[in-house]
Amino acid sequence: MAIDHLDGRLITLLAREPRIGVLEASRRLGVARGTVQARLDRLQSNGVIRGFGPEVDPAALGYPVTAFATLEIKQGQGAVVRAHLTTVPEVLELHTTTGHGDMLCRLVARSNADLQRVIDRVVGFDGIVRASTAIVMENPVPLRIIPLVQQASED
Amino acid sequence: MAIDHLDGRLITLLAREPRIGVLEASRRLGVARGTVQARLDRLQSNGVIRGFGPEVDPAALGYPVTAFATLEIKQGQGAVVRAHLTTVPEVLELHTTTGHGDMLCRLVARSNADLQRVIDRVVGFDGIVRASTAIVMENPVPLRIIPLVQQASED
């Protein structure tokens, strides 16, 4: 479950240039092809690398507005609220949290006006007591993992 | 920028089985290989598909704790705070938002105790007035895009 320096370099390389194959990666890293293959297999069966799915940009799909909604849930209604939110395509992510709210979800919408529709659909559900929404203006650090991988591979 | 049904099926297929190649995808979709290649090229140059980077699980790297921190920033200190947060590997994502806070960031840590260290490092910075943190307990809906792709490809 701990990763070494070679694993870190491999992940970084794949993140930068995902289209390269095992052979090309082994050339870049200066190791044998079998080694890269073995490392990749291990990282995947470890669960460190979950997969290589396409990263889709919601903005390019016509959903340029992102927001985070904090939801407060009526006691004992957690499960149904989850099930409800799962059915809303604009809900990209849902977490249950400690703190002021009970759940935090990431939403996207076609426009600020459309966001109203999405929020209505999300919170227009028995079991949700209160919702507060924060609209994302800028995204100075898009979801990233490389710095963490490098830290993890150095110790 | 709008995607049609074939694009939707292609993205869904690639998300489910990322390891298949263009040829195999064309067989599954029942279209010619050149078509799949052309669609993929278009989706990528459109920016709809940003890439095929490895999805790394922070938990498997030894960072099983996730938290969201809402930060309040001193007027005019936005830029330096961003630069500061960029240097912290445990900051996976950073947004500037409307609403109660000014910024929202996603953090990971090795443990709840370690989270304290991360938060100290994040907020121990002149320019941050106040921070409130919500620790993630469960993640009923992990980051997903397929339902949105399917909605977008149907209209």
Add this chain to the structure above:
DNA sequence: GCATCTGCTGGGCACTATGCCTAGCGGTCG
């Protein structure tokens, strides 16, 4: 009505990568 353009098909080609194998070699550990 006719020419043009675009997107898809179906095929062919050389080249490359893959999956899978073997043998050897230097470490570590009981």
Add this chain to the structure above:
DNA sequence: CGACCGCTAGGCATAGTGCCCAGCAGATGC
């Protein structure tokens, strides 16, 4: 000391890739 593990280096058949072409159907423009 012997067994084991990870890495190297190579060989081999198969499959996929990148790139080409000609043909064809539907939409668009004149």
